[in-house]
Amino acid sequence: MKTVVIDPITRLEGHGKISIFLDDQGNVENAYLQIPELRGFERFCQGRRAEDMPQITSRICGVCPVAHHMASTKALDDAFNVEPSSAAKKIRELMYCGYIIYDHILHFYFLGGPDFVVGPEAPPEKRNIFGVIEKAGVEVGKEVIKHRAYGQKITAIIGGKATHPVCGLPGGVSKPISEEERREIERMVESCVDFAKFSLKLFDEIVLNNKSYVDMILSDPFTLKTYNMGLVDEKNRVNFYDGMTRVTDQNGEEFLKFSGREYGEHVAEHVEEWSYVKFPYLKKVGWKGFTDGKSSGIYRVGPLGRLNAAEGMATPLADKEYKRFYETLGGKPVNSTLAFHWARLIELLYASERALELVKDPEITSSKIRNPVGEPGEGVGVVEAARGTLIHHYKLDKDGLVEKANLIVATTNNAGAINMSIRDAAKGVIKKGVVSDGLLNKVEMAFRAYDPCFACASHTLPGGLALKVDVYDSNRNLLKSVERL
Amino acid sequence: MRKTIVVGVGNPILGDDGVGIHVVRRLRGRVKNRGVFFEEALTGGMNLVDLILGYDKAVVVDAVVGEEKGLVKRFTLSDFETVHSSNPHGMSFLEAVDLAKKMGENRLPSEIVVVGITISEASSFKEELSREVAEAVPGAVEMVLSELRK
Numbered sequence: 258m259k260t261v262v263i264d265p266i267t268r269l270e271g272h273g274k275i276s277i278f279l280d281d282q283g284n285v286e287n288a289y290l291q292i293p294e295l296r297g298f299e300r301f302c303q304g305r306r307a308e309d310m311p312q313i314t315s316r317i318c319g320v321c322p323v324a325h326h327m328a329s330t331k332a333l334d335d336a337f338n339v340e341p342s343s344a345a346k347k348i349r350e351l352m353y354c355g356y357i358i359y360d361h362i363l364h365f366y367f368l369g370g371p372d373f374v375v376g377p378e379a380p381p382e383k384r385n386i387f388g389v390i391e392k393a394g395v396e397v398g399k400e401v402i403k404h405r406a407y408g409q410k411i412t413a414i415i416g417g418k419a420t421h422p423v424c425g426l427p428g429g430v431s432k433p434i435s436e437e438e439r440r441e442i443e444r445m446v447e448s449c450v451d452f453a454k455f456s457l458k459l460f461d462e463i464v465l466n467n468k469s470y471v472d473m474i475l476s477d478p479f480t481l482k483t484y485n486m487g488l489v490d491e492k493n494r495v496n497f498y499d500g501m502t503r504v505t506d507q508n509g510e511e512f513l514k515f516s517g518r519e520y521g522e523h524v525a526e527h528v529e530e531w532s533y534v535k536f537p538y539l540k541k542v543g544w545k546g547f548t549d550g551k552s553s554g555i556y557r558v559g560p561l562g563r564l565n566a567a568e569g570m571a572t573p574l575a576d577k578e579y580k581r582f583y584e585t586l587g588g589k590p591v592n593s594t595l596a597f598h599w600a601r602l603i604e605l606l607y608a609s610e611r612a613l614e615l616v617k618d619p620e621i622t623s624s625k626i627r628n629p630v631g632e633p634g635e636g637v638g639v640v641e642a643a644r645g646t647l648i649h650h651y652k653l654d655k656d657g658l659v660e661k662a663n664l665i666v667a668t669t670n671n672a673g674a675i676n677m678s679i680r681d682a683a684k685g686v687i688k689k690g691v692v693s694d695g696l697l698n699k700v701e702m703a704f705r706a707y708d709p710c711f712a713c714a715s716h717t718l719p720g721g722l723a724l725k726v727d728v729y730d731s732n733r734n735l736l737k738s739v740e741r742l
Numbered sequence: 743m744r745k746t747i748v749v750g751v752g753n754p755i756l757g758d759d760g761v762g763i764h765v766v767r768r769l770r771g772r773v774k775n776r777g778v779f780f781e782e783a784l785t786g787g788m789n790l791v792d793l794i795l796g797y798d799k800a801v802v803v804d805a806v807v808g809e810e811k812g813l814v815k816r817f818t819l820s821d822f823e824t825v826h827s828s829n830p831h832g833m834s835f836l837e838a839v840d841l842a843k844k845m846g847e848n849r850l851p852s853e854i855v856v857v858g859i860t861i862s863e864a865s866s867f868k869e870e871l872s873r874e875v876a877e878a879v880p881g882a883v884e885m886v887l888s889e890l891r892k
Contacts, residue, residue, distance in 0.1 A: 301867035
C-alpha cells in the first residue's frame, strides 16, 4: 500500500495532515485527515467563574473568537435561566453579522476563492490574494481589504475590543450602541451590501460563466449526499445567531428539528483510534462508517449545510440569490462540495442585508440591554459559526463556577464529511500512483471548501506554510517526498 | 515625537505560546517614554498589521518554534521565509505587510523588529510558562528595552 501525506495544508495553518492511502495498483483506497489536538481545555475550564467563559472560549480559536464568545454567552443565558432583552439580542446579532462579513470575505478572497479566481491549475504561489489582485485588479484588492476591515470594525465597536469581544453577559450585553456609532455602522454595512453584490457578480463572471469550473463543481468526486444541518428561524430561513437546529435529508425534506438543549438526544460522537477528533453523527440514523446516503448518519454544516437545511433567506436580495443557486445547480439539496463557495457569498449578502435591517431598527440604540439573571444551572448555547454549527454546553455549580464544559465546534461537525470529500477528490485525480502537484491541489480544494480550522489557537512565529507530500510504497517505505512553500 | 509600538503576540491560555504577552506585561510601567505604546495581541496576519499602522517603529514580541527552548533572538522580517504569526484564517504577518505595501498603505512603520523567544510546543491549555521559557522572559524584556533605546 502506498501512502500520500499532505502536510501541512497550504493556507491552513491549523497543522492538519492529510494521509492518502493507495492500494497495490496505486489507486486511492482511503484518505484521512489527522489533527493534532490542543489538550486539557475542559480541565482548564473547571472551577472558573461562569462569566469568564465568553472571554476564555474566545481564545480557543484565532479564527472565530466572536462565534465562541457568542455561543458561550448564549450558554450562560440558558444556564442562568435568563432571556436577554430584545435590544440586547439585536445588538448581539448585529455584531455577529459583522463577524460573518469579515470571515466570509476572508475565506472567499484569501483562502478558497483563489483556486477559482486564479484557477485550480495555477502554480501554488499564485493561488492566494496576490494572485486574485493580479487577476481582478488592485482596485478590487482595495475593496476586499476595506470591507473586511468594516466587518472587523463593527465587531470592535459593539464588542468593545478588536478581534476578541468582551461585551457578552448572561442576560444581555455590557454596553449600548450610541447614535454616532449606529450611524458609522450603517454607513459601513450599506457599503457591505454593495460589495456582497459585487462579489456574487464576480463569482458569476469567473466561475459560473466558465463551463469547465461548473463541470468540476458538479462532478462526482466533489459530490457528497449527506444530511445537512443549520439553525433556522420560525419560517425555516437561515439564521446565524438563534433559532432551532434543523436537519434535512438527501431529498431536501425536514428530518429533524430540535432546540439547543436537545442536541445530546440527536447527535452522538464516533471515535476512531487514529484521530483525536470525534466524528459526530445523527443518532437516529447511526454511524455506518465514512459513507454518504440516507443510511449514514454523517451530516454537513457550514454555508452549504445551512442553505440546504433551510427553506430560504430572510432578506430579499439574498433570498433571490438563494433561489438562483438551486435553479442553477439542479434543485435541492445541492450536494456539490465546491458549491460551499457560492453559498458563502449568498450568506455574505444575507449578513450585510440583515446588518442593515438591524442598524436601522429604532431599538438598536436602546439602553435596555440587560435582564437580571436567575440561579446558576446547566446551559447550552448554539450559534452558526462561519463554518458551521457551534455548540457550547456548561454545567455550573451553585456558586456559578464551571463544573463541566463540552464544546462541539463547527469543523468537528464536518469531520466525517471532510474525510470523505478528501477521499473522493483523491480518487478522481490520483490514478495508478500518478501524483502531481496540480492533482493534489484538487484534494486540497475539496478540503478548503469547508473552511476548516484545527488546533488554531497557537500563535508562534514563523510556523509552517509549507506543503509536504510523502509517498510510501505498499510496505509503507518512503518512496518520494515533495515539499513546497 | 517618534512613536514606537511594542506588541506582545500570543495566546495567554496556551502555555509557552503566550510568552510575548508575558514579556509585554513585564514591560508596562517600566517604560516612561511617552512615545512608546504597548499592546497585547491574540492575533496575527492582517489584524496584527492593523495594530502597528501609524507608528514609526514596531517591536513584535512572539514565540518562535525552535529546536532549543528559551532562547531570545532578534529578527527583521527579511529573516523569515514564511511568517504566519497565527491567524489561520487569513495570511501570514509577512504576507499581510506585503499586501499592505502593495495596496499603497503609507502608515506602515519604517522599522519592524521581531523579538522571538524559542519554544518547543504549545498544545495544552494552561496559563503558566515552562521553566526554560519563563527564564527567557527577562532577557526578552532587556532586548525590547535596548530596541527602545535605539
